[in-house]
Amino acid sequence: MNIESSLKKRFGEKVYFSEKLSKYSWFNLxxxxxxxxxxxxxxxxxxxxxxxxxxxxxxxxxxxxxxxxIREGGVEGITIKLSSKFSYTKLLENNIILAGSATLQRVLSDFATKNSLTGFEFLSCIPGSVGGGIIMNSGCYNEDISKILFSIEVMDSYGNIKELTKDQIKFFYRGCNLDKNFLILSAKFKGSPSEKKYIEDKQSKLIQMKKESQPSQIKTCGSTFKNFNDKKAWELIKESNCEKMSIGNAKISEKHCNFFVNEGKATSRDIEELIEKVRKQVFKKTKINLELEIKVIGKNL
Ligand SMILES: Cc1cc2nc3c(=O)[nH]c(=O)nc-3n(C[C@H](O)[C@H](O)[C@H](O)COP(=O)(O)OP(=O)(O)OC[C@H]3O[C@@H](n4cnc5c(N)ncnc54)[C@H](O)[C@@H]3O)c2cc1C
Structure with a gap:
């Protein structure tokens, strides 16, 4: 029996072959x-x-x-995306929230608010999942997810489960040193009790600030480059006169010049070429080599 048939036999409709990944990326590519x-x-x-x-x-x-x-040539090997069954939240003792790793960070934030726990408000501004948020150490407005994290449950590539406390993982700006072979299954977060009205107000204020400073309803993956020390990536892009650059249908958002956008017909290659064009120009002007915040996977056609 070949791999395809034996996988189908064992895992049925949970396994797909040649599944188009564009629908699973915010760039829609x-x-x-x-x-x-x-x-x-x-x-x-x-x-x-x-x-x-x-x-x-x-x-x-x-x-x-x-x-x-995700590049147009697709992704070799195995791509795993946890189903919605991994999206759940539960209140435990001592103000700890357990969240499945497919839970959206926004949903986790709302759950904390509902339970009058503060510290999660900024997560309502970040579109990804809890698993992606931990890997990226997602954050905004001087907060990041590591500050409220308590522990995570992971599965290694042998299929074994283990729990890691926060202090066993090193977190830094937009990343952490978690072993690449670990798949995060769930996470526990510690909140602080507070007045619900205070939490709701804080959450709404942050959402409003986000709305005013960043575009929404577009095909983007948020900030393309990481900030460089105290210098914001968008400031460096602006200073280097890159704001109006484009490649085909790959554009730079008028509202936030570190957000690169697929305006509809861009290819992943267009986005990557635009990234390189901006990076080169910023380096020429400032001698700073911008580092990517977004992850790029797959092969070129
Ligand atoms: C409009 C917009 C605004 C944004 N604003 C912000 C912001 O303010 N702050 C910020 O930090 N980010 C922001 N982002 C970026 C993004 O939302 C965050 O990085 C988010 O945390 C990524 O989560 P995800 O689930 O989408 O991750 P993915 O893009 O799916 O994956 C990111 C990384 O995490 C890994 N990963 C995902 N799930 C797991 C898992 N269960 N186990 C192990 N590894 C896993 C992937 O392999 C990949 O390396 C923004 C993006 C958009 C589109």
Whole structure:
């Protein structure tokens, strides 16, 4: 029996072949995944990983795809996207919230508000999942997800589960040093009790600030480049006169020049070429080599 048939036999409609990934990225771009797996629970995930352990296939993990540019040539090996069964929230003792890693950060923020716990308000401004948020150490307005994190539960590539406390992981600006072979299953967060009205007001204020400073309803993955020390990436882009640059249908948002946009017919290559064009120009002007915040996966056509 070949791999396709044995996977179909064991995992049924949870496994797809040549699944187009464009619908799973906020850029709405990307070619097919060789093998795409959407597990409903940890047992399915664990037996899938065990099945592949000796087969030397590369494993990619997708969260909500709000920080990932996928190339047109598609993604070789396995792409795993946890199903909506991994999206849940639960209040535990001592002001701890347990969240499945597919839960949207916005949903986690709302759940904390509902339970009168503060510290999660900024997450209502970030579109990705809890898993993606932890990997990226997502943040805004001087907050980041590591500040409220308590522990995570991960699965390694052998299908084994372990729990890691926050102090076992090193977090930094837009990233962490979590082993690349770990898939985050869920996370616990610690909130502080506060008055619901105060939390709601804070949340609304941040959402409003976001609305005023950043575009919405567009095909983007948010900030393209990381800030450089104290210098904001958008300031460097502006200073270097890159704001009006474009490649085909890949444009720079008029509202926020660190947001690159697929205006409809752009290709991933257009976005990457625009990235390189801006990076070169910023370097020429400022001698600063901007580092990507977005992740780029897959191969070129
Ligand atoms: C309009 C807009 C505004 C944004 N504003 C902000 C902002 O203010 N602050 C900010 O920090 N970011 C912002 N972002 C970027 C993005 O939303 C965050 O980085 C978010 O945390 C990414 O989550 P995701 O689930 O979409 O991750 P993905 O893009 O799906 O993945 C990101 C990385 O996480 C890994 N990953 C995802 N899930 C798991 C898992 N379960 N286990 C292991 N690895 C995993 C992926 O392999 C990949 O390396 C914005 C994006 C958009 C589109």
């Amino acid at each position: 990307g070619g097919p995944a060789e093998i795409f797996f959407r597990p409903d629970d940890v047992d399915q995930l664990s037996s899938f990983l065990k099945f592949f352990k000796e087969k030397n296939k590369k494993i990619n993990i997708l969260g909500a795809g709000s920080n990932t540019l």
